[in-house]
Amino acid sequence: MSNHPQPHATERFVKDGVVVSRDAYVVRGTDRGLTVGMSAFETLRTYAGRLFRLGEHLARLEGSVNTLGLPWPGAAVVTADLETAAAGLAPELGVRILITPETRLVHASPLDLSLVEKPLRVATRVWEPAPWLDGRVKHGSRAPSEVARQRAEVDEVFWVGRDGVMTEATRSSIFAVIDGRLVTPPDDGRILPGVTRSALIDTARELGLEVIERGISPREAMNELYASSTLKELSPVVELDGNPAPGGGPVGRRLLLAFRALVVRECSG
Template sequence: MSIPRIWLNGALVPADEARIAPTDRGLLLADGLFETLLARAGRIIRLDRHLMRLLEGAAVMQIKPPYESRTLRAAARETLEANGLATNDRASLRMTLTRGPAGRGLALPQDPTPTLMISAAAAPAPPAGLSVMVSSVSKLATSPASPLKTLNYTDNVMARMEADAAGADEALMRSADGGIACATIGNVFVVKNGSVTTPPDDGSIRAGITRNDILALARDADLSVSEADISMETLKAADEVFLTNSLWGICPVTTVDGTALPAGPITKKLAQALEEAWASDVV
């Protein structure tokens, strides 16, 4: 089996030879950002949107990316090809940007040298359905990091630990008022009487790229769409629930806290619309 290759700071290197400084702030302080992307037969879905989000997040965190977007576009494709994934039906890419190595403590380095790494792997088909549980972990809108795709996933990991302990596939994280904010690895939607609702982009969630696709597609389909708080009562009364992220697209929720839920017609309709939109890249 061939050794995977990593694009690291401008060069493709075997993964077992890739070296990141032990003083890198991404490792020590989670001081960085990342993007996860899906490639279908070599075509990277929503690449420009992911790059834009990465660069916008870097601007907020005052990390100057060491490469321009056009270089990162080429690097992503080179990484796919170097790993023999350019013809795979599904492959995943991860771009990771950190502030780079620095001295001890929180003080920012005077002359930073950010780290940029891209890795690739084969991606399985999305699950046919997911069992979810409601976690005790909350997302806080007061944190400036909440809407950014930072390396700090401690809350998400702890919520996933609760899901694992409960025998569920995924966890739903709470909002500050005790409602539902998001899943650990994506956004959440509920459907009731044909109306589609997802929590608002109020700072407590990461408003995903696929989430935005679904909102646009639902409106194009003349569905009633709202960005509003989802209470526990709303979740329990939902006709359909589904999750979205950039690797799965849409994944139906088939069990909530042990209660079975069908993968309904709205979920299926939007999943098909998303598949077509990604195939033609029109959203």
Template structure:
């Protein structure tokens, strides 16, 4: 059965979707993206995702003013691909479109808009048992707050983690934890939850925002404060968050266990409250 995708105003079979080889997304990674999770046909924090998308577009100066029409596009993709009654994801990518190869932004262009739906079940085993992660110097650029399609450093480091038996790679910049290759990072020490403050060095994660809200509602002390590389190995609990990761405990960092190498109590409580939010 052929999957239906959306490309520049049309719904077409995936194998018939075509873009120009001169598309700036292909030539320069000149574009941004979003991934939204749908639980039984209903999106989690849709408005937050669109707000972040619009911010990313503004930051790289792509003029796309049709975000208001995207919700119906996504719903049709889910329906056409029979994904309305399960856990699914929508991937959306917007580039500056096709143009002869010049390094400056062209004055006139037509953005390329591409979206597809895919099955996105929860990684139940990871969520229940936790994962091992590796660490590495944060070798990415300095505008990590933009959800750019330029992900080679992220994929390079994630692949290295997988090759070493890990499920993520935590990134260290100037001696402190920033985030992971495709997740936000939270640590727990003496009952307080810590995560890197918003800045140009991390993505403003949607699930990250939800977790901070959960902590405040439950009166769990939460500080947007960076954890040092040394402190990382002394945490009582550690977990990562993201659209795909949801709330995933970390039980080992490199070759060192976290706590008693089991998901901790605060992590479990946040998991419980998070999945209440997604029970549509």
């Protein structure tokens, strides 16, 4: 084991600040992060070798860790783990950190570029987060999301609240273009406020687009429909509950191009 990145690696595993082999990248069988899903995680992305909006990811991770009562090692320690994992690898990576009651794990690997702008098949399902665990917490208990997606045989599930409006997706935030306006569900405690979601909202406002944060009915007339996340950026939804969905269009294309210009500004130099 070493705390120095290996040369010529394509992926890297870091456990508690130390570079380890895949075989050593494990948690103990007694770790409650494994046994009951008591863990917090973040998925980050690098552009041109730099972690995008690291500060926002750290703030969200710290909030999740504190809500779950997990040990928070501090932003400096987590940043060092992330940078160690990503150092010297491909310029565009997916970097995931997991914090459990007993350990910190970071995995960096080449980004699957097929996810970016991939047309998505989506199904809706009724679900709301438990009132005792805020939707802003990015916890590791993801079995309901995975089972829903697998059973529906789709790329994503869009959750619908008891009020009949879509809130978020199993792995993404939701955006729609309705009458020329960019509409996205509000940060009302039911959603995980995505880092990419925030960047897209900022970008849209810079473009002069009107952004409305409100619930969206799956039966509402939409001109364009998207899912956004760190790894997929802004992907068009082409099928919703087995029916054709509007997919992408000119507003989303303009927004995505401006978002990528924002990325260049923030990650270059």
